[in-house]
Amino acid sequence: MTTEYSGSGDVSSSLELMWGLRERSTRGPKPGLTLPKIVEAAIEVADAEGLSALSMRRVATNLGVGTMSLYRYVPGKNELLDLMLDHVSGPDDILDYEPSSWRDLLNRMAHDTWQLCMRHPWYPFVDQARPLIGPNGLLGLEYIFRHLRGTGLGDQQLVMIIGLIDDFVTGMARTHISSKQAEERTGISNDEFWATQEPILSRAMESGQYPTMAGLDENTFAFGYEEHFEFGLARILDGLEVFIEGRPGAAK
Secondary structure (H helix, E strand, C coil), X not given: CCCEECCCCCHHHHHHHHCCCCCCCCCCCCCCCCHHHHHHHHHXXXXXXXXXXXCHHHHHHHHCCCHHHHCCCCCCHHHHHHHHHHHHCCCHHHHHCCCCCHHXXXXXXXXXXXXXXXXXXXXXXXXCCCCCCCHHHHHHHHHHHHHHHHHCCCHHHHHHHHHHHHHHHHHHHHHHHHHHHHXXXXXXXXXXXXXXXXXXXXXXXXXXXXHHHHCCCCCCCCCCHHHHHHHXXXXXXXXXXXXXXXXXXXXX
């Protein structure tokens, strides 16, 4: 999977386009495209073919137009990727959801991010160490911060909690998607892959050098990525519960 980077193009141009602050040139014939259509077409390409297939030419082909016509709307692929990221990160129907507690909110946030990664498998492979904040992303943050204020934590702590959850979810999603793509790329299922190692590993277990590993239950590794995700998320929330509700003066 190709790694791309948010904010790697002209940051000012990306932000102006995200926030509707850039006026498109009126020269030339009346265009038949819109920026939202271009962004949606780019997302379709990335969803179906991956980031490696994403290019201005490929998006233009998807739209049935000439490549140069796209440059009337967006400077290039890097800026287009920034617009794609903000588009797919829209809060959807969560703005109408009234969480019963901070834990309910973070659980919903995590599951929404997981589903986002499953719908758009390229998303967790974009390096967003330097993210651009667009209107959709800011709406989501506004909603989350508003509902986390009742915890009594400081704003800096809230940012770190949000980042902790997001990093966990996207990391798990990357591993899950990479596993599925390995099956597609090689034509070998995960079960078949591990079965090829079984004879060697069995001999290793019988050697007596790995008594702890040899004593593990037969079903030790018989869980899926979704189970792993749910288990890990629950443990993170358990830890946050001790931190948030165990503080002196915390609301019970």
